[in-house]
Amino acid sequence: xxxxxxxxxxxxxxxxxxxxxxxxxxxxxxxxxxxxxxxxxxxxxxxxxxxxxxxxxxxxxxxxxxxxxxxxxxxxxxxxxxxxxxxxxxxxxxxxxxxxxxxxxxxxxxxxxxxxxxxxxxxxxxxxxxxxxxxxxxxxxxxxxxxxxxxxxxxxxxxxxxxxxxxxxxxxxxxxxxxxxxxxxxxxxxxxxxxxxxxxxxxxxxxxxxxxxxxxxxxxxxxxxxxxxxxxxxxxxxxxxxxxxxxxxxxxxxxxxxxxxxxxxxxxxxxxxxxxxxxxxxxxxxxxxxxxxxxxxxxxxxxxxxxxxxxxxxxxxxxxxxxxxxxxxxxxxxxxxxxxxxxxxxxxxxxxxxxxxxxxxxxxxxxxxxxxxxxxxxxxxxxxxxxxxxxxxxxxxxxxxxxxxxxxxxxxxxxxxxxxxxxxxxxxxxxxxxxxxxxxxxxxxxxxxxxxxxxxxxxxxxxxxxxxxxxxx
Numbered sequence: 491x492x493x494x495x496x497x498x499x500x501x502x503x504x505x506x507x508x509x510x511x512x513x514x515x516x517x518x519x520x521x522x523x524x525x526x527x528x529x530x531x532x533x534x535x536x537x538x539x540x541x542x543x544x545x546x547x548x549x550x551x552x553x554x555x556x557x558x559x560x561x562x563x564x565x566x567x568x569x570x571x572x573x574x575x576x577x578x579x580x581x582x583x584x585x586x587x588x589x590x591x592x593x594x595x596x597x598x599x600x601x602x603x604x605x606x607x608x609x610x611x612x613x614x615x616x617x618x619x620x621x622x623x624x625x626x627x628x629x630x631x632x633x634x635x636x637x638x639x640x641x642x643x644x645x646x647x648x649x650x651x652x653x654x655x656x657x658x659x660x661x662x663x664x665x666x667x668x669x670x671x672x673x674x675x676x677x678x679x680x681x682x683x684x685x686x687x688x689x690x691x692x693x694x695x696x697x698x699x700x701x702x703x704x705x706x707x708x709x710x711x712x713x714x715x716x717x718x719x720x721x722x723x724x725x726x727x728x729x730x731x732x733x734x735x736x737x738x739x740x741x742x743x744x745x746x747x748x749x750x751x752x753x754x755x756x757x758x759x760x761x762x763x764x765x766x767x768x769x770x771x772x773x774x775x776x777x778x779x780x781x782x783x784x785x786x787x788x789x790x791x792x793x794x795x796x797x798x799x800x801x802x803x804x805x806x807x808x809x810x811x812x813x814x815x816x817x818x819x820x821x822x823x824x825x826x827x828x829x830x831x832x833x834x835x836x837x838x839x840x841x842x843x844x845x846x847x848x849x850x851x852x853x854x855x856x857x858x859x860x861x862x863x864x865x866x867x868x869x870x871x872x873x874x875x876x877x878x879x880x881x882x883x884x885x886x887x888x889x890x891x892x893x894x895x896x897x898x899x900x901x902x903x904x905x906x907x908x909x910x911x912x913x914x915x916x917x918x919x920x921x922x923x924x925x926x927x928x929x930x931x932x933x934x935x936x937x938x939x940x941x942x943x944x945x946x947x948x949x950x951x952x953x954x955x956x957x958x959x960x961x962x963x
Contacts, residue, residue: 491626492597495544496586497531499556499604500576504835505765505828508819509799512847517604518555521763522772528556528604529563534611535600538618542597543567545589546604547582550574553724554855554958572721574729577711579687580704580743581735584711585718585727587693598625599696601689601740607772609759621690621754624658629752630699631658631690632745634683636757640673643764643829645685645741649753661751664741683753686760689740699750704743710735721959766812766821766828770795784815795825817850855958856881857934868942873927875900875935880928882956889943889950891919893927898935901928924954 503516510516517527525533535541543566548556550572560568569589573582583601590597600618608614621631634647645667650660664685668676676682700708710731717728736743745751761768773781773795780791784798791808799816812828814821823831838846851860856879862870875881875898883903893902894916901910902917903926910930911917919925921943929935 491540491622492542492593492595493538493540493622494542494590494593494597494599495532495535496583496590496599496601497528497544497546497604498579498582498601499528499546499548499552500573500582501603501605503605504832506763507831507835508816508821508845509797509814511845511849513551514555514849514853515552515605516763518552518559521769522607525563526559527607527763528559529565531602531604531606532563532565534608534614538615542593543569545569545571545586547571547573547586549576550726555853557723558855570724572724572726573732574727575733577732577735577737579740580700580707580738581711581714581732583696583740584700584708585715587696588712588715589725590693596692596694598622598690598692603687603762605763606686606688607759607761607763609772611758613758614756617754617756617758618690620658624752624754625691625695628695628750629658629691630695630745630748630750632661632751632753633686633688633690633756634753635686635760636755637677637682637684640670640677641684642667642670642673644762646676646682647685647753648682658752658754661745661753664746683755684760685741686756687762688756689745695750696744699744699748703747704736704738707736707738707743766795766814766823766831767825770812770825793825819845854881855879859939862938864946867944867946868940869946871939871941873937873939875927875929875937877929877932877934880957881926882951882953882958883924883926884954885922885924885952886943886950887922887952888945889941890921891925892940892942893917893919894938894940896936896938898929898933899931900935900937901930902926903928 499517501515501517502512503510506516509519520526523530546556546568553570553572556570571585571589590599617633624631646665647661648663648665650662714727714732717731719726761772770781775781778791779793780788781795785802786796786798787804789806791805793810794808796803796805796813801815803813803815805813810825812823812825835846851858857874857876860872862872895911895913897913899910899912904919905923
């Protein structure tokens with residue numbers, strides 16, 4: 491048997507703003523440890539028998555983040571499937587099933603969201619062993635988390651009676667998120683479990699059951715796979731075919747309808763890290779019942795989550811609040827209202843503000859840039875280019891640029907001229923001139939860029955040639 495992890499990495503994590511943003515969402519952040527949520531998802535599979543390289547499904551915008559994090563985690567041989575548009579989990583898993591079958595045989599797929607936390611890895615792997623046995627017998631397995639409280643933020647799974655408390659059991663029903671009174675009733679009954687969003691089944695069984703219960707979805711998603719194209723280390727699903735897929739979750743498209751659904755109970759310290767209060771619940775607290783991260787000073791502060799990323803944060807007389815500081819934004823919210831952080835993100839988007847999407851430091855496949863100052867007709871950036879990397883050959887219609895090298899060596903192409911710049915040297919790129927920046931050295935290249943012009947948006951880029959296969963994104 492071959493076990494292939496299928497990592498779903500398409501979320502935006504808006505409830506964890508301002509740390510999680512659409513261009514760099516929570517699955518790529520070290521929210522509960524030193525490793526990102528994506529890498530922790532793979533870490534908890536260490537030691538599992540017959541484990542193969544993962545299949546990661548993500549949107550095109552995050553492809554280089556996924557590739558870089560897999561490289562950092564020394565995870566080789568992964569297939570990275572790019573969704574041209576979001577169509578929920580069921581179509582994504584059709585593509586993953588085809589990709590798995592392309593490797594040969596009829597592998598078992600372990601479907602894991604990239605942004606969940608599991609604290610008891612041994613308990614998780616024990617449940618996985620039970621689930622594999624059920625999948626090999628033809629079952630479509632989901633993991634039901636043993637509820638610890640009457641939770642209104644999760645869907646539930648009701649199971650059929652069984653004499654084996656630890657083993658797989660038939661699914662009686664999937665239930666939507668309840669109100670508090672109903673959730674309390676579920677907790678008292680004992681046969682309701684939180685829907686974790688994790689699944690396990692043979693690739694062939696998933697496709698067979700979809701053919702019966704969601705044939706149109708299967709046909710469209712399969713067509714997107716068949717018309718795929720390879721782009722560097724990525725597999726691009728066909729945009730036209732995939733965009734015509736129904737946008738359905740695996741729960742709705744299949745698990746609620748099939749007679750083959752079974753559930754394995756999971757009691758392993760699971761959390762979907764769906765809000766700041768979830769991080770408050772799982773982290774170690776101080777004597778004042780606070781979770782404090784970064785440069786924080788508190789006085790008469792209790793029951794709060796306080797996180798400082800860049801500056802000193804001080805609180806006085808704060809009760810049951812979440813305070814999160816980043817370079818360009820500060821969130822202050824009552825811990826009982828953190829689900830409404832998404833409303834702040836919606837307001838930022840409606841106002842066309844970059845803070846909903848980007849941090850001040852924006853990552854690119856060649857390195858990163860960070861805004862330092864900005865006014866009506868100029869802005870200043872700090873740029874880092876990785877050794878051996880280079881930016882696209884590009885031109886701007888509305889701005890000129892000055893580059894000053896701080897450290898490392900830069901190869902600068904400007905028009906038909908090419909030259910090397912070292913520390914403390916500078917150059918000027920006139921408006922409308924094709925140009926390129928490259929790091930030919932073995933240490934990071936850092937420089938200061940001063941832009942001036944009538945329009946300074948990131949979309950004022952005409953790319954003529956790009957090492958990373960990007961068009962004018």
